[in-house]
Amino acid sequence: MAYFARSASLINYIEISRTLGINPYVQLNDAGIDRAALLDPDNKIPIPAIARLLEASAKAARVDDFGLRMAETREFSNLGPLSLVARKNPTLRTTLESMAHYLRLQNEAISIRLEEREGIAFIREEIMGGYGCSLNQSMQLTTGVIYRMLSTFLGAAWKPRRVCFVQRQPVHREVFTRLFGTSVVFNQDFDGIACLASDLDVLIPSYDPIMERQTKQYLDTMLARSEAATRDRVKMLIGSLLPSGTCSAEQVAHRLGLQVRTLQRRLRGEAYSSILDAVRAELVIGYIENSERPLSDVASLLGFSSLSAFSRWFGHRFGCSVSRWRRANASGAHLHGPPQTIKKRAACAAPTGAGAGFLTEP
16 A cells, blocks of 8 residues: 655755755655645655655764654644644543544554553554665654644643654764653654653643534544545554554454454455564564564564564565574665565575575574
8 A cells, every 4th residue: 555644744854954964855856756745735745755755864964863853843733634633622632542543634654552551651653564764764753743742732841751762772862852851762662652641631721622523523524535445444453553462353343343254354355364464564674673672572563472473474474584684784785675575685695495594593
């Protein structure tokens, strides 16, 4: 599936690029994005192109925090339709829940999940799809925008318990510290924010029950026009449920308000297991490119019951062990790309001989 986002996702890209001394129009051209697309915030841009643009721009500018710099100056109005729901809910918690529901109107590939346990609220973010590049800058932008929204309601003095990033710790942390304070941590098992659950009970001063109902009716109409097919909705749910270990066909069908048989029928003959496999293949590269991340953590994030089960799946799916993939990637071979491309490259890099080093880890 091709995912798209409103061009508003790139608001202030030109300014940030110039501040860092790079030519934004060269970067846009290299990423395959027409500069005219930025003239209207409602224009749709393929999300892989946006991800490539942000990563290439960070590399060209020699910074680790390009996405975060873009997030620093974002305003509510940049969220388009989501800006309506952000101010028309009774509490910050219901605002987050509504934004998660309507997020597809802003960005088709991002999912937000709110979890609460033992008095702590976790706002977890995922980006679906195989993009052939790191998603660090995209996740910085997403996390930074959510943080700024929370700060708008909770006050400038508010700080979360943790701001979490999957990426490894960057060399320079000044922008991270400037925006988040000392609560930012890296090499985590999710991208997102952890705060006190009680923080989300804050009342929204602009709440109006009549306007809330009218706003949601309007957004429901917009969502119906752009609603993903059943398969794509299943992919989004799988991506959000995998880390919880509750990602069965029964659980996904329940979330969609369907019986399992109805879900299978709507998938038009495609097995649920094959969609699950495809989602794991899209997510795994983003997890293992950080060589400091333990493979046991990766196995858990992808919903495997054990490291050995994950290792068998990876070897079968990509034609080599994770350690060989990491060595090839570190040496510059860059086994990124769509799953089928990775599999071909990895298989070519593997030694000859039946099963030679197939699933070994150093």
